[in-house]
Each structure stands twice: as C-alpha cells, then as structure tokens.
Amino acid sequence: MEAVQDLPPGSGPGLRTKSQLQRRRRILQAAAALASRGGVEAMQMRTVAERAGVALGTLYRYFPSKMDLVVAVVGEELDMLESSIARRPPAAHTPDGRAVDVLMRATRGLMREPELADALIRALILADVELPFGDRMAGLLLRVAGLPEVRADEEQAILAASLGAVWVQELLEMLRGRRTYEDIQHRIEIAASRLLADFPA
Amino acid sequence: MEAVQDLPPGSGPGLRTKSQLQRRRRILQAAAALASRGGVEAMQMRTVAERAGVALGTLYRYFPSKMDLVVAVVGEELDMLESSIARRPPAAHTPDGRAVDVLMRATRGLMREPELADALIRALILADVELPFGDRMAGLLLRVAGLPEVRADEEQAILAASLGAVWVQELLEMLRGRRTYEDIQHRIEIAASRLLADFPA
DNA sequence: ACACTTACTAGAATCCGTTCTAACTTCGGT
DNA sequence: ACCGAAGTTAGAACGGATTCTAGTAAGTGT
Structure with a gap:
C-alpha cells in the first residue's frame, strides 16, 4: 500500500x-x-x-507547464556558467571587477543564442519560480566578490542581489535592442563600482 | 489621396x-x-x-494586443504617480532619501491593488514596449534627486536607472510573496545610499 | 442628398497551452 | 511466468488570445 x-x-x-x-x-x-x-x-x-x-x-x-520547462533549461545554462567560472575564475583584483567579469561572461554566453536568451529571461521573470535565478546569481556574485555566503553580512547580500537586478534589467534592454554589449559593460561597471565599493578586497 | x-x-x-x-x-x-x-x-x-x-x-x-492594453493602463498609473509627486514633493533632505521616498510611495500605491500590480508589472517586463516604464521611472528619480534631466550627466542617469531596476526586481519579489513592504524599504534604502551617494544635495 | 472611405458589430475560425481519455507498456514483486 | 501499479501513447477536447469575415453605421468631401 x-x-x-x-x-x-x-x-x-x-x-x-x-x-x-x-x-x-x-x-x-x-x-x-x-x-x-x-x-x-x-x-x-x-x-x-x-x-x-x-x-x-x-x-x-x-x-x-511550459514555464517549468523553461526554468529547467535556464537551470542547465546556469550550471554551465558556474562550472565555467570554477574552471577559469575571474582574475580582476577588486571585488567589483570580478563581479563585472562574471556578469559580462554570462552576457556573452547569452548573446550567443539571443532567441533562447530572450525566451528564457522573460519566462523566468514571469515565473512564480521558487528556486530563482536571482538568488543563484546573487550567490555567485558574492562568491566571486570573495565572500562565501557564510561570511557575507545581510547588507552585502542585498548589494550583490541589487547588482544582479541591474544586470537582469540591462539584459532585457539588450534583448529589446536598446543596448549593445559595450553599453551593458559600461553601465554594469558603474553600478558595480558603487554597489560593491566597500567590499573587502 | x-x-x-x-x-x-x-x-x-x-x-x-x-x-x-x-x-x-x-x-x-x-x-x-x-x-x-x-x-x-x-x-x-x-x-x-x-x-x-x-x-x-x-x-x-x-x-x-493584450499587452498594449496593459501598457496603456500602466501609463495611466504612472501619470497618477507623477501628479501625486508634483502635489506633494518628497521632503527628505538627501537625494537618496527623496528617491526612496518616491519609490516607496509608488510601492504603496501598487500594493493597494496587488492583482492589478502583478498583472501590470509582469506584462510590462514582457512587453516590447517602446516607451518604457524604466526610463520614465529613472527620469522621475533623477528629478526628485534634484537633477532635472538636462543637468544630469551620463553617469548619474545610469545610477538612477539602476536604482529603478533594483526597485522593479524587489517589486517582483514582493508579488511572489517573498518580500514584505518593510523588506523592500530596507533593501531600497541600502541600494539607494550606495547608488546615489555622490549626488549633490 | 450622394458616394465613399473608415469604424464598428456579431460571430465564426484559428492557434497554442493545457487537460482528459482509453488503450498499451514497462517494471517490481511474487 | 503473472499481476497490478505506474508510465507511456495517440488523439480528442477545452479555454483564452488573436484573426478573419460579412454586413451595418458613422463621418467626410462634393
């Protein structure tokens, strides 16, 4: 039974x-x-x-549902990003430099398949996903910034998540054809330099 | 003819x-x-x-399309926010304080009709809208921070837009039931204090 | 008033996500 | 080798956005 x-x-x-x-x-x-x-x-x-x-x-x-399928596809892409980062960690000397490095690497990956990226990002934002993209990305950023989740305080976690949010929006703008890769890089650098300014080197 | x-x-x-x-x-x-x-x-x-x-x-x-309809509804809501702000401008003494004030006022407005807010925000993100929410919100933030668009330099515009992006993501998290009003306020304050730190008072 | 273009109406038709049905397979336990 | 539960299949059916059609009303220029 x-x-x-x-x-x-x-x-x-x-x-x-x-x-x-x-x-x-x-x-x-x-x-x-x-x-x-x-x-x-x-x-x-x-x-x-x-x-x-x-x-x-x-x-x-x-x-x-279709969304579950999309979420699973995105999950696989994220796995690939994480392992790529493990293989070749960002080299910059400042925390914000390393964060920008990771985000731009992810951006390039997504740009390689723009239709896929578009589908995935939008669906994700729409989804009521429980295990979200944002959190995973924020964790990743904290890690490359040099703060494994355990050592980060609440404020640092919020700042990392904020940088992730900025990146997602920039990505959306790119998918709408309103940003180039260089635009994004420039904008992310500016936001990261402020948001992660007082992270320990 | x-x-x-x-x-x-x-x-x-x-x-x-x-x-x-x-x-x-x-x-x-x-x-x-x-x-x-x-x-x-x-x-x-x-x-x-x-x-x-x-x-x-x-x-x-x-x-x-349904999205065009949603976008138009959102436009009307934004008009209301802008006129509410014109009627009663934010009183805080720092630029970031005023920005937080405006964003939280908008948050309360949206919370009053959560179903509507949900529909609107999501549709907006999905939409290929040409006259976007983000830009309008960023312009508004620049204005209350004390920099009419003409006086703002590129970097300041980017920082204002970034704060807008953070707010949108927090709103989405709230709609997913993962943030309270207080959470958002706290998180927006932290992000704003960094992003708008060197705006002239 | 007349002709004609444009807007509106009711309703059928189409497309795609999702659900349902009934029959067929595969697998684990005996 | 055999049984029953869980997994699979082909295909029909349903619901909501969007499109299409034929006919009716409204507005404009002469």
Missing part, C-alpha cells in the same frame, strides 16, 4: 530508471534547440514533444 | 472624434477594473470588450 502517488512537485516523475533520465534529457535538449531558433514561439509544447519523441502527455508529466 | 492608412502604431485609431476618446477611456476603465479584481486572468479580452460595450474586433483595433 503506501503508494507514493504524488510526484515531487518540481521534478516530474521519480526519474528512477535510466530511460527516464534519457527522456528528460531529450526533452530539455529539444526544448533548448527549438528555442535557440525561433525563441519562445518556436518552443511549442507539441513541437518539443514531437522532437523529443514523447507524447504530449508525457512531456506534461515531466514538466507540468 | 494621401490617405493616412497606417495608424500610429502605439495608439490605435486616430482618435479624432470625441466618441473615440470615450470608447478608449471606457476600455481602459473596464480593463483596470477587471484586473484589479482577479488579476490578469480576469482581464480577458472578451470580458473587457463586453464590459466596455464594444465588439472584440474594436478592442483589438484600439489595442492590438
């Missing part, structure tokens, strides 16, 4: 078997591929399902 | 006649009323049209 009826809300099926992991991977891959072409519009649930070789109902079992 | 076939993209029909202005007003009013109840979901195009007493096609002639 004791049936485990309810799936862990965020994650679809239990993903016990190997074929389920593969299905999940195929879905994410199909979704990212479609979005990197035509943006959100091209990433239609029917199309994703078809391209991943699963039934529509199955797609919805793995990702209860 | 010389037919003016194309409507000015943002604004729907030419709005030449009085009855067209009234129709537009009725539509905006219906939209705001519906949204302030049940949020975006309640603000359905059919319902708005019905409640405004126009045909669905006409609604779409005035506002080519």
